Amino acid sequence: MMDWTDRHCRYFHRLLSPNAYLYTEMVTTNALIYGDKDRFLRFDASEHPIALQLGGNDPKDMTICAEMAQDYNYDSVDINCGCPSDRVQSGAFGACLMNEPKTVAACVKEMGKAVDIPVTLKCRIGIDDSEDFDFLDRFVSINAEAGCRIFIIHARKAWLKGLSPKENREIPPLKYDIVQQIKDKYPELHISLNGGIKDVQAVSDHLKDFDGVMVGREAYQNPLFLHALEKLLYPDTSDIDIEAILTKMANYADEQKKQYGTPLKSISRHMIGLFSGTRGAKHWRRQIAERAHADDAKGQLLLDIYDEIKAKNR
Numbered sequence: 103m104m105d106w107t108d109r110h111c112r113y114f115h116r117l118l119s120p121n122a123y124l125y126t127e128m129v130t131t132n133a134l135i136y137g138d139k140d141r142f143l144r145f146d147a148s149e150h151p152i153a154l155q156l157g158g159n160d161p162k163d164m165t166i167c168a169e170m171a172q173d174y175n176y177d178s179v180d181i182n183c184g185c186p187s188d189r190v191q192s193g194a195f196g197a198c199l200m201n202e203p204k205t206v207a208a209c210v211k212e213m214g215k216a217v218d219i220p221v222t223l224k225c226r227i228g229i230d231d232s233e234d235f236d237f238l239d240r241f242v243s244i245n246a247e248a249g250c251r252i253f254i255i256h257a258r259k260a261w262l263k264g265l266s267p268k269e270n271r272e273i274p275p276l277k278y279d280i281v282q283q284i285k286d287k288y289p290e291l292h293i294s295l296n297g298g299i300k301d302v303q304a305v306s307d308h309l310k311d312f313d314g315v316m317v318g319r320e321a322y323q324n325p326l327f328l329h330a331l332e333k334l335l336y337p338d339t340s341d342i343d344i345e346a347i348l349t350k351m352a353n354y355a356d357e358q359k360k361q362y363g364t365p366l367k368s369i370s371r372h373m374i375g376l377f378s379g380t381r382g383a384k385h386w387r388r389q390i391a392e393r394a395h396a397d398d399a400k401g402q403l404l405l406d407i408y409d410e411i412k413a414k415n416r
């Protein structure tokens with residue numbers, strides 16, 4: 103998720119969930135080909151399994167970037183066909199690519215020929231006035247024919263005009279049944295369901311019907327959700343040790359500062375929701391917001407604030 107699932111966020115999420123499949127933010131092909139690719143691509147080995155998500159539409163460029171993904175040891179490379187933002191539309195990629203299934207298929211085919219890692223697609227159920235099932239069916243069938251085996255489907259249409267990206271994650275109704283029809287028609291494909299999934303029971307229920315479930319906002323805003331899911335899916339998971347996680351994050355933050363000059367706030371901002379729904383959530387949020395911004399803030403601050411919460415709860 104853009105601006106959210108950077109490598110610091112993923113490092114943190116991995117501590118909470120050893121088994122989740124993590125995704126990068128969408129990275130455009132231009133950023134990788136003409137920019138500082140190492141800045142966009144490097145990640146910590148603990149983040150495996152991890153997918154690089156690409157934004158682009160040119161088979162040649164997408165192939166170059168898929169090769170970069172493989173060289174950097176990503177576990178899969180995903181094509182974004184779901185983002186409706188104006189900026190992305192002006193580059194003719196993201197959700198508007200759902201109108202161009204053959205262009206996407208050309209990317210899938212070329213990328214698939216060049217790399218051994220899976221090439222996957224994340225899309226919506228449709229865009230604008232598309233007919234729900236037939237439109238998605240055509241998109242999936244053309245791309246499955248081109249070699250895509252894994253589809254992550256956000257069960258909402260995207261409206262390309264008139265709604266902001268945020269509204270496009272809230273206003274178009276969720277239609278899980280359309281994704282279910284796709285799964286029924288293509289049992290051999292790996293279909294992951296995405297959109298509006300907020301509790302562990304829902305994940306467990308959807309996993310009876312789908313091959314995977316992708317959780318976006320709930321995982322970010324309430325990171326302990328990831329641990330709850332881990333416990334549900336892997337019952338041997340031990341209880342969470344917040345102190346151990348904060349110690350690791352504190353060491354990580356100090357190391358990142360030393361190596362790259364990364365300020366604590368760039369890391370702690372992803373941890374704001376850690377105590378969400380528990381006593382101490384407000385204190386944590388406020389103290390992180392106020393104290394982690396200082397230039398000289400060190401990782402130890404995370405543990406200090408946690409000590410304050412423990413003292414308050416005593």
Ligand SMILES: Cc1cc2nc3c(=O)[nH]c(=O)nc-3n(C[C@H](O)[C@H](O)[C@H](O)COP(=O)(O)O)c2cc1C
Pocket residue numbers: 103104105106126127128155182184185224256271296297298299316317318319320
């Ligand atoms: C801040 C933010 C950034 C996002 N960036 C991306 C992105 O880069 N690529 C993508 O495929 N989806 C992106 N999404 C959409 C999510 O992946 C997901 O499809 C959507 O939020 C619905 O799932 P949820 O209800 O579990 O959050 C983003 C969502 C948010 C909130």
